[in-house]
Amino acid sequence: MKKYFTLLLIFIFTSFSLKAQYELYDLEDKNLYAQTAIRTSDEGLLLISTISCYTPGSTTIEGCTTALYATKVNAIGDTLWNTQLPNYFLTVVPFIKAFENADGTFTLFSNKPDNTICNGVFGFPPAYNWYRTEVFNLDETGQLLNRFQFPDECSLSTKEIEQLPNGNFIATSNYSEYVGSTGAYYEGRITIMNKNGDILHEYTTPFISLNNSQILNSEDDFISVLYKSTDGKLALSNFDGNLNLLSTQMSENDLPFCNGLTNCAILEAYQNDEGEITTIAKKYGGQLETHVLTKLSSTLTIEQQSIYEFERASTYLFLDNQNILIGEGIRVFSTYQEIVIKRIDTELQVVDSVSITDDKDIRLATILPTATEELQLFGTYDCCNSIESPAKLFILAEDFLSPTIIFSKEEIPVTLYPNPTSEGELQVVFSTQQVQGYQYQIYDALGRSLESGELPNAFNTLDITALSAGIYAMVLFKEDQLIMTQKFIVR
Structure with a gap:
């Protein structure tokens, strides 16, 4: 069920806060915790969450298993289907990654704790950290086509996975097994498989962990994997399409990766057309999360490192121009009441930020x-400390990227309604009678300007019969200065 919830937010001086309209997805009697989402070919989204029991008046979960839950929404946020994946028990937040295939089906990969017997030893997390990597294939309507595990009797946890242009998948993972008095054997694995789990090619690295690895290039005939070697240096291995090793280069300069911090894991990496690499790594532990951003040359020489402490940085996005967006959660008392999006430039410096606040x-x-x-x-909305209602999923859209957007510290009192509209008209209403000099432009989802004009009155009616069903943005100007942007939907 989708619900709309609109908040008027207070502007603060340290960063600009925004008016937010949430699209909420609520099961009413279950908790939904957001895990990941992908954009689909129809410009909609596939939302992946975990589902668990909700106990009114309590934040505890008793006697309740957790399952994966997939929600498909279209471009205007309507729910098309939901699927709960069967018999999926989780004790920790898993690694989850989702893909849309060329035939319209979907493939989901996830690690889960397992109580497999490995060489006679019954492993139950966290005692021996046995994991399984499971794969789910869904058709275009969300029906489960098949489900399988990577074929191992011991532990195999996936670190990173990408889809190749030919539709196959490449994964980096760690395999481990208990070998009695000699302790544990482990190896890194790079695997190419199809969506049905058939392993086509594999490359192993005995006693070299790929827990700190990122896939940089994933072409059909050329693959690059960046990983942290046993001596703490970075290594970059290049392979052909059959996973035959072509070359490996190591970082050689004295500046230690991750500034010498221990328990530091690579979270994301990006390589530009010149071969330069930027990585984001995080040191686990402590109240604040220490993040190290590193810029490397094409020869893995560490050119620059910057350290930032975030309260809860949960998501990262490399833009095409190599700017980085980092989403941070800010805690107020016991709840996270602010989301801050920070943009970091190619010199690894924070250049601007925008925040969304909520109680x-x-x-x-x-x-x-x-x-x-x-x-x-x-x-996730009403996430982890709510006793009044179950946790919900939210989608929020804002104009964070445009360099011409000016987030004014004065609230512009304007309303668009009905929104969504199907009546061929859109009302643009100012809450003040002092309206003078405002112009508007309407853009479609591809950024094309479709209509423009003036807004001379406090109450304005626009004829939008020429607009087909879709998502549009109205941009408000005054004296050629951009004032605000607001989304509206035509059904």
Whole structure:
């Protein structure tokens, strides 16, 4: 069920807060915790969450298993289908990644704790950290086509996975097994498989963990994997399409990766056309999360490192121009009441930020770019401390990316209604009678300007019969200065 909830937010001076319209997805008697989301070929979204029991008046979960839950929404936010994946027990937040295939089906990968017997030892997390990697294939209506596990009797946890242009998948993972008095054997694995789990090619790295790995290039005939070696340096291995090793280069300069911090894991990495690499790594532990951003040359020489402390940085997005967006949650008392999106430039410096405030517990899971200069945020609303209502999913869209957007510290009292509209008219209403010099432009989802004009009155009626069903943005100007942007929907 989708609900709309609009908040008027207070502007603060440290960063600009925004008016937010949430699209909420609520099961009413279950908790939904956002995990990840992808944009689909119809410009809609596939939302992946975990579902659990909700106990009114309590934040505890008793006797309740947790399952994966997939929700498909279209471009205007309507729910097309929901699917609860069967018999999926989770004790921790899993690694989850989703893909849309060329035939319209969907493939989901996830790690889950397992109580597998490995060489006679019964492993139950966290005692031996046995994991399984499971794969689910859904058809275009959300029906489960098949489900399988990677074929191992011991532990295999996936670190990173990408889809190749030919539709196959490449994954980096760690395999481990208990070998009695000699302790544990482990190895890193790079695997190419099809969506039905058939392993086509595999490359192993005995006693080299790929827990800190990122796939940089994933072409059919050329693959690059960046990982942290046993001596703490970075390594970059290049493979052909059959996973034959072509070359490996190591970082050689004295500046230690991650500024020498221990327990530091690579979260994201990006390589530009010149071969330069930017990485985001996080040191686990402590009240604040220490993040190290590193810029490397094409020869893995560490050129620059910057350290930032975030309260709860939960999502990262590399833009095409190599600017980085980091989504941070800010805690007020016991709940997260602010989401801050920070933009970091190619010199690894924070250049601007924008915040969304709310008195609810809001957790950000994913930042998604759109075809226009807009972002969609996906996360959990009424997240983890609510006793009044179950946790919900939210989608929020705002114009974070456009460099011409001016976030005024004065609220512009204007309303568009009905929104969504199907009547061929759109009312633009100012709450003040002192209206003078305002112009508007209407853009479609591809950023094309469709209509423009003046708004001379406090109450204005626009004829939009020429607009087909879709999502549009109205941009408000005054004296050629951009004032605000507001989304509206035509059904």
